[in-house]
Amino acid sequence: GAKVIISARKQQELDEAEKHLKDMGIEVKTITADMSKRETIADFVDEAVKAFGDIDILINNAGATWGAPAEDYPDEGWDKVMNLNVNAAFFLTQAVGKRCMIPRNSGKVINIASIAGLSGNPEGMKTIAYNTSKGAMVNFTRALASEWGHHNINVNALCPGFFPSKMSQGLLDAQGEKMLERIPLNRFGGEEDLKGAAVLLASEAGRHITGQCLAVDGGTLVS
Numbered sequence: 023g024a025k026v027i028i029s030a031r032k033q034q035e036l037d038e039a040e041k042h043l044k045d046m047g048i049e050v051k052t053i054t055a056d057m058s059k060r061e062t063i064a065d066f067v068d069e070a071v072k073a074f075g076d077i078d079i080l081i082n083n084a085g086a087t088w089g090a091p092a093e094d095y096p097d098e099g100w101d102k103v104m105n106l107n108v109n110a111a112f113f114l115t116q117a118v119g120k121r122c123m124i125p126r127n128s129g130k131v132i133n134i135a136s137i138a139g140l141s142g143n144p145e146g147m148k149t150i151a152y153n154t155s156k157g158a159m160v161n162f163t164r165a166l167a168s169e170w171g172h173h174n175i176n177v178n179a180l181c182p183g184f185f186p187s188k189m190s191q192g193l194l195d196a197q198g199e200k201m202l203e204r205i206p207l208n209r210f211g212g213e214e215d216l217k218g219a220a221v222l223l224a225s226e227a228g229r230h231i232t233g234q235c236l237a238v239d240g241g242t243l244v245s
Contacts, residue, residue: 024048024078024079024224025048025049025050025051025074026043026048026049026050026051027050027051027052027053027070027073027074027077028040028043028050028051028052028053029052029053029054029055029057029066029084030052030054030055031054031055031056032054033052033054036052036053036054037052039052040052051070051073051074053066053069053070057084057106057110057114058084058086058102058105058106058109058110060109060110060113063110063113063114063117064117066114067114067117067118067121071121071122076121076122076123076126077118077121077122077123077129078122078123078128078129078130079129079130079131079132079224080114080115080118080123080129080130080131080132081132081133081134081220081224082110082111082114082115082131082132082133082134082159083134084106084107084110084111085106085107085134085189086102086103086106086107086152086189087103087149087151087152087189088100088102088103088149088151088152089147089148089149089192089193090148091148092148092150095150095151099151100151103151103152103155104151104154104155107152107155107156107158107159108155108158108159108162111133111159111162112162115131115166118131119131119170119173119175123170123173123175124170124173124175127173127174128173128174128175129173129174129175129176130175130176130178130223130224130228131166131175131176131177131178132178132179132180132220132223132224133159133162133163133177133178133179133180134159134179134180134182135156135159135160135163135179135180135181135235136152136156136159136181136182137181137182137183137237137239137242137243138152138153138156138157139153139155139156139157139158139159139160139181139235140156140157140160140181140235140237140243141243144197144200144201144204146196146197146200147193147197156181159179160179160181160235163177163178163179163233163234163235164233164235167232167233167234168233171232171233176223176228176229176231176232177232177233178223178228178231178232178233178234178235178236179234179235179236180216180219180220180223180235180236180238181235181236181237181238181239182211182216182238182239183205183210183211183237183238183239183240183242183243184201184205184210184211184239184240184242185210185211185212185215185216186210186211194210204242204245205239205240205241205242205245206240206241206242206244206245207240207241208240209240210240211238211239211240215238216238219236219238223236
């Protein structure tokens, strides 16, 4: 039932997503933006508010990764991952909270973290910046939930396990079978597997849940 605003750097991908959502009867607007560039965030929020009014639900979903051994990790890789995965999420949430949520004493923030922020890596995975950034998102979620709770703003995180995506495809190609062995449900996440948890945290059904980081991982963390 929500009006949806989605953002990405590539207009072609936004056009495809917009058509998909509109075919489902969803009212949607797309905004091309690079969230890793802090100076774009204020304009993005202005355009979003102008389109549909105050923002009720914010999902911090932009993310990047970079694979390299820790001892040889390049500066540019570290900065790219941190700027998008941590800085962008903070400054966008700050802008939306200050402009839309705090004045109305209401709002839902859902951060997309990862089980990589809750544990170390299996052998062979060299993604220290990604893990560090997702660990930061876990505690960002907890700290902000505590700070903004008196504004009636719920702040939670989803921590997906292994989901096939453009970002994870190289890793799955190289280690897919070994990764599958670590998942008790014996399957990777699919396009239906985050929806229920997201709706719970975005709706009044989750009104008394805040500061939580929910692993949606097929049981990987307990294996």
